[in-house]
Amino acid sequence: MTDNDRTGCIEAGILENALVMIAVLEKSGKIVAWNHAAETITGYPKDEVVGDTSVWKKLYPDAEYRNSVTARIAAILKEKNYFENFETTITTRSGESRIILWNTKEISGSGKKRVVTAGLDITKQKELDAFRESIVENANVLITVLGRNGEVLLWNTAAEEITGYLRAEAVGGREIWKRLYPDPAYRKSVTKKIVEIISSHRYFENLNTSVTTKTGETRIISWNTREIGSGTGRLAIAIGRDITEQKKAEEALVAYMTEMTMRMKQPVEIIRDNLRDVAGLMREGKITTEEAAMMLDGQVRNATQIAANVQEFQKAIAGKNQSIPEAYRKFLEGD
Amino acid sequence: MPAIVSPGDLDKKQIFLILATPGNIRQRNIDLIRDISANGYHTIIVTINFPYNILSKLYAENGVDLKTVSFIDAVTRNSIGSAENVPGVVRFVNNPANLTDLGIAVTEVLKENSGKKVCILYDSVSTMLIYLSSQNISKFIHFVTNKLRLSDISGVFLAVEKGLDPMLMSQLTTFVDTVIDTG
Numbered sequence: 001m002t003d004n005d006r007t008g009c010i011e012a013g014i015l016e017n018a019l020v021m022i023a024v025l026e027k028s029g030k031i032v033a034w035n036h037a038a039e040t041i042t043g044y045p046k047d048e049v050v051g052d053t054s055v056w057k058k059l060y061p062d063a064e065y066r067n068s069v070t071a072r073i074a075a076i077l078k079e080k081n082y083f084e085n086f087e088t089t090i091t092t093r094s095g096e097s098r099i100i101l102w103n104t105k106e107i108s109g110s111g112k113k114r115v116v117t118a119g120l121d122i123t124k125q126k127e128l129d130a131f132r133e134s135i136v137e138n139a140n141v142l143i144t145v146l147g148r149n150g151e152v153l154l155w156n157t158a159a160e161e162i163t164g165y166l167r168a169e170a171v172g173g174r175e176i177w178k179r180l181y182p183d184p185a186y187r188k189s190v191t192k193k194i195v196e197i198i199s200s201h202r203y204f205e206n207l208n209t210s211v212t213t214k215t216g217e218t219r220i221i222s223w224n225t226r227e228i229g230s231g232t233g234r235l236a237i238a239i240g241r242d243i244t245e246q247k248k249a250e251e252a253l254v255a256y257m258t259e260m261t262m263r264m265k266q267p268v269e270i271i272r273d274n275l276r277d278v279a280g281l282m283r284e285g286k287i288t289t290e291e292a293a294m295m296l297d298g299q300v301r302n303a304t305q306i307a308a309n310v311q312e313f314q315k316a317i318a319g320k321n322q323s324i325p326e327a328y329r330k331f332l333e334g335d
Numbered sequence: 336m337p338a339i340v341s342p343g344d345l346d347k348k349q350i351f352l353i354l355a356t357p358g359n360i361r362q363r364n365i366d367l368i369r370d371i372s373a374n375g376y377h378t379i380i381v382t383i384n385f386p387y388n389i390l391s392k393l394y395a396e397n398g399v400d401l402k403t404v405s406f407i408d409a410v411t412r413n414s415i416g417s418a419e420n421v422p423g424v425v426r427f428v429n430n431p432a433n434l435t436d437l438g439i440a441v442t443e444v445l446k447e448n449s450g451k452k453v454c455i456l457y458d459s460v461s462t463m464l465i466y467l468s469s470q471n472i473s474k475f476i477h478f479v480t481n482k483l484r485l486s487d488i489s490g491v492f493l494a495v496e497k498g499l500d501p502m503l504m505s506q507l508t509t510f511v512d513t514v515i516d517t518g
Binding site: 255258259261262263266267269270272273274277281286287291294295297298301302305306309 | 357358360361384385386388389392393396410411413414415461462464465466468469495498499500502
């Protein structure tokens with residue numbers, strides 16, 4: 001076996017066993033070689049394909065789509081004799097759609113020009129990308145990806161809904177942060193806090209800031225960030241949860257608890273002190289039995305009102321918290 | 336014992352929030368009336384805690400001239416059901432939660448005493464909390480303090496110390512001129 005023969009064998013072995021679909025074509029499109037990966041991906045065996053051009057019609061059964069692919073290829077080949085990362089969707093023998101990323105190279109051998117076509121099946125990767133994109137787009141949290149200088153690279157649908165600023169208004173620059181934090185002093189304080197946290201931890205968790213939406217409303221966002229990528233391609237993904245309603249509910253609960261503490265503890269103390277006064281005044285003979293009875297009636301009235309206040313409090317707690325078991329709810333509501 | 340509110344501040348028609356411990360609040364009421372009366376003022380006592388007949392008895396025992404005081408009593412009718420107003424002495428309000436009636440009573444008693452040096456004393460903000468939300472109390476005190484300022488009348492609000500939440504306390508502080516914690 002000559003060196004040339006040996007080299008030919010090695011090349012044939014590589015072609016056959018490559019993990020990408022490889023087809024060698026004549027200028028006319030007739031297939032000269034069709035490797036194992038091509039068979040596996042398309043479902044068409046070598047003996048049905050080689051020496052013919054008909055496989056292209058099978059791979060692109062829709063005439064309109066086939067014509068558009070042909071036109072795009074023709075346009076590329078006008079400029080250069082190869083194409084790179086050309087993406088098409090083929091239909092396999094079993095009728096499945098596969099997305100193939102094509103790269104070609106013209107070669108000459110035995111006085112004939114041929115085209116080696118490598119097709120990488122990126123269907124899974126595309127599905128994963130679409131899945132990731134759909135997660136990002138359908139998440140009900142604000143997701144943004146930032147470049148090294150804080151420029152916005154991604155702005156999801158929730159970010160648009162929460163802030164009122166559309167993707168087109170946010171992506172590509174850093175201006176969005178000035179719009180979300182229009183008060184320079186507050187913006188400075190937020191930036192300072194972020195820089196401090198990032199310098200020690202490289203990320204931050206549950207950092208709450210108040211952003212101003214496009215309509216001028218204030219929303220409280222709880223931010224979490226992570227670095228993604230590496231080296232110079234390092235980016236930051238920031239996830240912001242709109243906790244405005246949660247904060248309002250927490251504040252309302254604190255206000256309610258405080259109010260009820262004020263309207264229960266202190267009034268009970270007032271009754272206690274009044275009863276002590278009545279007892280003292282009676283012992284000292286300063287009030288008559290009738291006056292003492294009137295004072296005691298007053299304290300009964302106060303106690304009745306406090307019990308009504310407590311009942312109102314219980315009902316409000318039961319009403320606000322849907323997770324309370326039914327038996328406890330009924331008890332709290334006084335049913 | 337020095338006066339809780341100085342004659343000078345009374346003459347400036349100041350409005351005070353006087354805080355006292357629960358055990359001292361009844362005595363503070365008496366001390367204030369004695370001081371205010373001693374300065375030639377007629378005091379209108381809006382009582383939500385002790386009924387008029389007992390308060391007047393306690394005042395008399397402590398040397399307060401009852402001619403220098405008149406009462407708006409929101410306790411008695413609520414306890415015993417009925418009581419007749421005594422012109423110039425006492426006006427009864429059915430329920431301490433009825434701020435409209437309370438406001439009308441204040442306006443009318445102030446009218447009865449027009450021409451006199453008058454001071455109005457509320458006893459107490461703390462007891463009002465049994466019947467009213469802090470929001471309603473705040474609105475009512477805002478209304479009363481505005482009325483007092485427009486009428487150029489001095490006023491005193493009594494409350495139990497540490498019994499008001501920070502929000503209500505800060506609101507009351509903005510409505511009055513001076514807060515005095517008497518302990």
